[in-house]
Structure formats: C-alpha cells, structure tokens
Amino acid sequence: MKRELKRGTIELVLLTLLEERERYGYEIVAAIEEGSGGRLEVRDGTLYPVLYRLEESGFVAPRWETPERGVPRKYYRITAEGKEELVRLEAEWREFAAAIDAILDSEGGQ
Amino acid sequence: MKRELKRGTIELVLLTLLEERERYGYEIVAAIEEGSGGRLEVRDGTLYPVLYRLEESGFVAPRWETPERGVPRKYYRITAEGKEELVRLEAEWREFAAAIDAILDSEGGQ
DNA sequence: GTATAATATCTTGTTATGCAAGATAATTTG
DNA sequence: CAAATTATCTTGCATAACAAGATATTATAC
Numbered sequence: 673m674k675r676e677l678k679r680g681t682i683e684l685v686l687l688t689l690l691e692e693r694e695r696y697g698y699e700i701v702a703a704i705e706e707g708s709g710g711r712l713e714v715r716d717g718t719l720y721p722v723l724y725r726l727e728e729s730g731f732v733a734p735r736w737e738t739p740e741r742g743v744p745r746k747y748y749r750i751t752a753e754g755k756e757e758l759v760r761l762e763a764e765w766r767e768f769a770a771a772i773d774a775i776l777d778s779e780g781g782q
Numbered sequence: 783m784k785r786e787l788k789r790g791t792i793e794l795v796l797l798t799l800l801e802e803r804e805r806y807g808y809e810i811v812a813a814i815e816e817g818s819g820g821r822l823e824v825r826d827g828t829l830y831p832v833l834y835r836l837e838e839s840g841f842v843a844p845r846w847e848t849p850e851r852g853v854p855r856k857y858y859r860i861t862a863e864g865k866e867e868l869v870r871l872e873a874e875w876r877e878f879a880a881a882i883d884a885i886l887d888s889e890g891g892q
Numbered sequence: 893g894t895a896t897a898a899t900a901t902c903t904t905g906t907t908a909t910g911c912a913a914g915a916t917a918a919t920t921t922g
Numbered sequence: 923c924a925a926a927t928t929a930t931c932t933t934g935c936a937t938a939a940c941a942a943g944a945t946a947t948t949a950t951a952c
Contacts, residue, residue: 675910677938682910685885698929707888709848711881718910718930725909727791743918751948753826768787770881771821775795776872778817785939786908792939808900828939830902830925835938853900 682714682722683731686767687758688690690732698765713716723748731757792824794875797860797868800842805867806855807833808815833858841867 689695689703697719703715704733731754738744750758798806799813806830807829815825836842841864860868 674790674874676790677874679789679909679938680784681882685882688886696929704885707885708881709884710875712885715911716930717912717932719916721909724931741919743927745929764784764787765882765886767821769882771818771930772791772795772875772879774819775798775814775817775822777877789909789938806900809899825940825942826901826944827903829893831938834902851948855900 678712681765682718683726684758684761685712685714686719686722686726687731687754687761689740690748690750691755691758694735694749696737696747698745713734726754729757730754786823788822791875792828793836794868794871795822795824796829796832796836797841797864797871800858800860801865801868804845804857804859807859808846808855836864839867840864 676749685704689700695703695762699717699720699721701716702713704712722731723734727734727748731751732748733751735747735749737747795814796810799810799817805813807826811824811826811829814822833842835843837844837858841857841861843861845857845859846854847857
C-alpha cells in the first residue's frame with residue numbers, strides 16, 4: 673500500500689484500536705496488519721511518533737509496565753478527549769471516502 | 783476536509799475526471815467540488831503541479847486552445863497508459879479504503 | 893477609455909508526516 | 923557466550939498539498 677494514501681489515517685486507526693483496549697506500541701504494529709487483513713502495514717518508526725503526538729494532544733495516556741520477565745512495555749489507553757477525537761476523525765474519514773467514491777462512481781459508470 | 787487525507791488521491795480523481803472527457807485545469811477545480819457534492823476541494827496551486835506530474839509520466843497529454851474570445855486554455859486528455867494507471871489507482875484506493883473500514887468496523891462494533 | 897473583476901495558468905516556499913535506517917537495551921534461545 | 927527476539931526511541935529524507943503570490947487576457951463597470 674502506497675505511503676501517501678495512509679497519511680492522515682494512522683491517528684484514526686490508532687485511536688480505534690486503543691478504544692477497544694489498552695495496547696503497547698509493538699503490539700499495535702501487529703494489530704494493524706491483522707485487523708486490516710494484511711492490507712495495511714505501519715512501521716514502528718512511524719507508530720511511536722504518532723503516539724507521542726496523540727499523547728501531547730491529550731488523546732491517549734501512557735503507562736509503563738515492567739513485567740517480572742520480559743522487556744518493559746509502554747501501554748497506551750484512550751482518554752475521554754481521545755474518544756471525542758475518534759468520533760470526529762471517523763466522521764471525517766467516512767465523508768472523505770464518500771467524496772472520493774462519489775467521483776469514481778459518477779464518472780466511471782458512464 | 784483535512785489536507786493529509788487527500789494525499790495520494792488527487793491523481794486518481796484527476797484521471798477519473800479526464801477519462802470522461804477532455805478538460806482544462808481551471809475547469810477541473812470546479813468539477814472536483816461539484817462531483818464530490820461539495821465535500822472535496824482542490825486548489826489550483828495544487829492541481830497544476832499534479833497535471834505536470836501526470837504529463838511527465840505519460841498519463842495525460844495537453845493541448846492548447848486559443849478561442850476567438852477568452853483566455854487560452856490548456857486541455858488535458860487521458861492517454862492509454864493513463865487509463866491503465868487509473869485502473870491501478872482505483873484498485874489501490876478500493877483496497878486501502880477496505881483496509882481502513884475493516885479496522886473501524888471490527889473494533890468499533892464491539 | 894480606464895479601472896476593476898473574472899478567467900486562466902504558473903511558481904516559490906512552507907509544512908506535515910510516513911518511513912528507512914539506525915541506536916539502545918533487556919530477555920530468550922541455541 | 924553469541925545470536926535472535928522483543929521493545930522503545932531518534933534522525934534525516936522524501937513527498938505532496940497548499941498559501942500566497944505573479945502573470946496575462948478578456949469582460950464588465952463607471
């Protein structure tokens with residue numbers, strides 16, 4: 673999947689996944705690939721900066737967890753503001769996709 | 783509509799509009815807004831560079847027309863290669879949108 | 893007839909963000 | 923102990939949409 677198409681959608685995807693439950697970054701990379709049926713891939717070098725942006729905006733909140741065995745993990749949960757943002761982003765996505773489809777369907781169908 | 787979401791879709795939109803018929807840049811700006819039901823807007827400062835990229839790639843071909851009255855217009859038509867590219871871009875868009883929707887629907891629906 | 897608006901194309905610089913490529917560190921496995 | 927795996931983080935690059943202008947012709951208003 674080309675890079676440019678993804679732009680502006682990763683925050684929506686992240687908030688959607690974090691609304692279901694708390695997750696840590698490395699886990700999210702796999703969740704995106706799985707949840708999209710292998711069609712969408714996001715690198716960790718992409719993911720972490722997005723999480724920081726969301727954190728700065730107050731849409732997610734982190735929590736370190738150091739298990740008895742294993743590498744420390746930084747879990748993120750969605751905040752109340754994050755849920756509101758998710759509603760906005762999803763509406764924006766639906767409207768955008770509808771706009772593109774409107775052009776494709778009206779013109780291509782002739 | 784936010785800027786980032788549009789990225790990667792404008793070439794698809796342009797080729798779709800040009801597949802229907804020859805058009806000139808200034809006309810396309812209005813056609814996009816109308817064809818999307820007012821949901822999608824593209825500035826002329828965005829449009830022209832996209833047309834040049836498409837022309838360089840051989841996907842569209844320009845033709846100047848100087849009418850008896852009025853400002854000269856540069857009409858673009860889609861080429862055979864452009865039609866192939868359009869098929870690719872549309873498939874890519876459909877798959878991408880399906881990937882996003884798969885994540886939204888599976889997670890949001892619980 | 894001159895000024896203003898509308899039509900139309902084009903250019904420059906800014907900005908945002910996804911990603912490659914690495915660095916770091918702990919843990920597990922061979 | 924060496925190598926692979928898990929996990930987070932950083933730097934620099936590339937791309938493309940846009941704002942803000944420049945330019946030029948034609949149409950309209952005064």
